[in-house]
Amino acid sequence: MSPSQRLCALLMSEADASGVVGWRGSEPVSWQDFRLLARRWQATFARQEAQRFVLFFADSLTFSAALFGCWQAGKQAWLPGDLTPATQAALRPQVGGWAGDGAGVEGVSRLQPADVPAPVPTRPLDADAEGLVVFTSGSTGAPGACAKRLRQLFDEINALETAFGRPQVRTVVASVSPQHVYGLLFRVLWPLATGRAQQARTLVYLEDLPHLLPAEEAGGAALIASPTHLGRLPVEPPLSASRLLQVFSSGAPLPDAALPDTLRVFRHAPIEVFGSTETGGVAWRQRNPQAPAFWQALPGVSWRLDEDRLEIRSPHLPTLDWTAGADRAKAVDGGFLLQGRADRIVKIAEKRVSLQAVEDRLQQGGLVSAVRLVVMNEPREQLAVVAVPTEAGWARHDAQGRRALAQTLREQLLGVVERVVLPRRWRFLPELPRNAQGKSTQAQLMNEFDPGRPAVRDIRRDGNTVTLTLLVDPALPQFDGHFAAHPVLPGVAQLDWAVLFGREHFPLGDTFDGLEAVKFQRIVEPGTQLMLTLESPGAHRLNFQFQSALGPHASGRVLFTGAST
Known part of the structure; x- marks a missing residue:
């Protein structure tokens, strides 16, 4: 039975009922318990008149059971990457309910798995059913809904097993959410289709790996990671990292600078997978020492170039027609090299501007190592730059100020764009902001x-x-109004900053639940350089401390409820 066939019949077979479908920490979860939960979800969805339902779970086994219960009931699952107020507003008129963690979608009924007194009848899933809607990352605009037929997903699992299947790998651990297509495919569907066990809990820090791997006799493991996670590896990794026989990276390019650390920690380079929400997986590479850096197509995927624009034909697409992608590429023996995106042309003041060309020129000047452009619409349409300075760039920033560095960079662009469209707003950071998928x-x-x-x-x-x-x-x-003669930073502003940066760096709970042990020891005046230390022992607590060269300023704990993926 192929992986795709196994997925279509996942809730029908009882042959492996006593086997392990996955782990919650060190506790095994049997196929029998998993299928029972999935059928309870099936009964719940079958009772609903609506067809579309939001799923939002941190626990990948509970997510998997709800997903297959939804599909078995003939319904469509919607997988948002978050449940922010803006996302909820977009979902509310389109779905009939939601299932999952946290406060959910306000104004839409929450579903719970039903009690099932008798076995629920099951049948093979219809591979042509449009069973899923996932959302693009929003890296080049607002997140967009993307519908998928089950066969597109299941055929991709066949390709993954053909390309990467290793019998020694018996467990899949992930640092990425099942809410995104990369996590859905690699963390959920691939292990379910091939009899591998999945770890239900998300790996936040590599140091937690010993708590998420089963006993050594259970075999090796694969890590499903993002470029963000692989760019923050510990100096002293746990000894259990040697049991990771495969490490995968997708969702965004893996920076060259991350490769030495991955080789040091895992003793082999990650398998990088190139694709998108719309196209599914397209190609892969593994940049071990002396290995080629080009991309080669996944099984079943064909590619060609129209001038320098990549076109693909794939069973992971809605049709088998040639489809133009959003990337430029160069053909080499054995595969292709990516050359940047082809769809990043905007109009500013009636002038066509290539965002890629502007970013390339900025990085060629030696003052910034990474850069992203955005188009601001207020107070008028203009370019804005978020950049990571090099050591030389920071030296100029610290000696002459932010404006002087920005002016030098503006002058570097005069040969690329006209003066009227030069970027007007600049932000310099130690690293680019990235989501859990590395985008x-x-x-x-x-x-x-x-x-x-x-x-x-x-x-x-x-x-x-x-x-x-x-x-x-x-x-x-x-500082406005606080106070005119002697301005000081309000305590509430410090709390806001602690929560703001805490949410950006840790998977905290959805809802603020209170404060503990908050102390304000020293005022913060304009021009202070503050050190903010944040520690999160779990999703429900954030410890913070503000200090400067003068000593401590404030400290305390922020409490949260709900789960976050």
Whole structure:
């Protein structure tokens, strides 16, 4: 039976009822218990008149049971990447209910798995059913809904097993959410289709790996990771990291700078998978020492170039027609090299501007190592830049100021764009903001221009602790009216910053639930360089401390309820 056939009949077979479908920490979960939960969800969805339902779970086994119960009932599952107020507003008129963690979708009924007194009849899933809607990452615009037929997903699992299946790998551990197509395919569907066990809990820190792997006699494991996670590996990894026989990375390009650490920790390079929400997986590579850096197509996928634009034909697409992608590429013996996106042309002041060309020129000047452009619409349409300075760039920034560095970079662009469209707004950071999939979304980049957000000069991580160096600009609006003769930073602003940066660096619960042991020991004046230390022992608590060269300023704990993926 092929992996796709096994997925179609997942709830029908009882042959492996006593086997292990996965783990919650060190506790095994049997196929019998999994199928019972899935059938309870099936009964719940079958009773609903509506066809579309939001699923939002952190626990991947509970997610899997709800997903297959939804499909078995002939319904369509919608998988948002978050449940922010904006996302909820977009979902509310389109779905008939939701199932999962946290507060859910306000105004839409919450579903629970039904009690099933007798076996629920099951049948093979219809592979042509349009059973899923997932959302794009929002890295080049607002997140968009993308419908998938089950055969597109299941055929891709066949390709993954053909390309990467190793019998020694018996467990799948993941640092990525099942809410996104990469996590759905690699963390959920692939192990279910091939009899591998999945770890239900998300790996947040590599140091937690010993608590998420079964006993050594259970075999090796695969880690489903993001470029963000692989770029923050500990200096002293746990000994159990040697049991990770495969490490996967997808969702965004893996920076070259991350490769030495991955080789040091895992003794082999990650398997990088190139694709998108719309196209599914397209190609892969593994950059071990002396290995080629080109991409080769996944089984069943064909590619060609129209001038320099990549076109693909794939069973993971809605049709088998040739489809133009959004990437430029160059053919090499054995595969292709990516050359940047082809769809990043905008109009500013009636002038066509290639965002890629602007970013390339900025990085060629030696003052910035990474950069992303966004188009701001207020007060008028203009370019804005989020950049990571090099050592030379930071030296100029610290000696001459942010404006001087920005002006130097503007002058570098005069040969690329006309003066009227030169970027007018700049933010310099120690690293680009990235989501759990390793992508810099438009929303994240736009947030950097919030006038109430302090500038971040440095970020340091050590396990579940993050320390940020914040520059408290006298122009911050939090000083307005507080107080005219002797401005000080309000305590509520410090609490806001603790929660703001806590949510950006840790998977905290959905809902604020209170404060504990809060102390304000020293005022914060304009121009202070603050050290904000954040520690999150779990999704429900965030410890914070503000200090400067003068000593401690504030500390306490913020409590949260609900789960976060």
